[in-house]
Amino acid sequence: MPSSLRLRVASLGDLAPETSRKFTLTCGAVTLEGFLINYRGTHYAYANECQHLPMTMDWVENRFFDAAGAYLVCGTHGATYEPHTGLCVAGPCVGEVLRALPVLVEDGAIWVGCPE
Template sequence: MQKYLLCRHGELTEGQSKGFSLGDSAAGTANVFAVMKNGEVFAYKNNCPHRGINLEWQEDQFLDPDGALIQCASHGALFQIETGECVAGPCAGDALTPVPIEYGRDGIYVLMAD
């Protein structure tokens, strides 16, 4: 497992989503996004299970208009923030791929497979 600093404390706020590119050009990049809900951070690979494409069409826009669910901008699938489970749309029953997180003294880290 590789550990990457996702962001510093305070850079992701309640009800906000944010995308991140991890790694370097030699190793490739792993695109992930994170959402803070009820003080907890949930992170997922930025990959729709229906089409295998990024979820957002505008930078850091991963949530539906109400900020209650994660939304795929391409076809409108909706996912629960806490579990990544698709609750509406063409991939209902599938789920986003979670990325383990770790809270550190200087920020929030994600753990990615080598």
């Protein structure tokens, strides 16, 4: 991942399990909002774009997980995604997948890169 196309989002250990952190990443001429999650000890990152409609998912700022910490839920119409795959498993866009962003853990930090 070229250093100019990645962003240091957190230090390792910053995010408790089943929590998230939003960020803004510039990829060439495009700026995208994304979110990093810690799901059962592993970090994943996705563009903050619901696959139902072109809307952000967190209707409460930085809130993506359901109450049980089992799924990511869009606040608008309830699309429900698997945290580790981004696959929508319930709601209006079943079978669609969140746009994943590459995550790299290096030197005690968590970096997120631009999509391929």
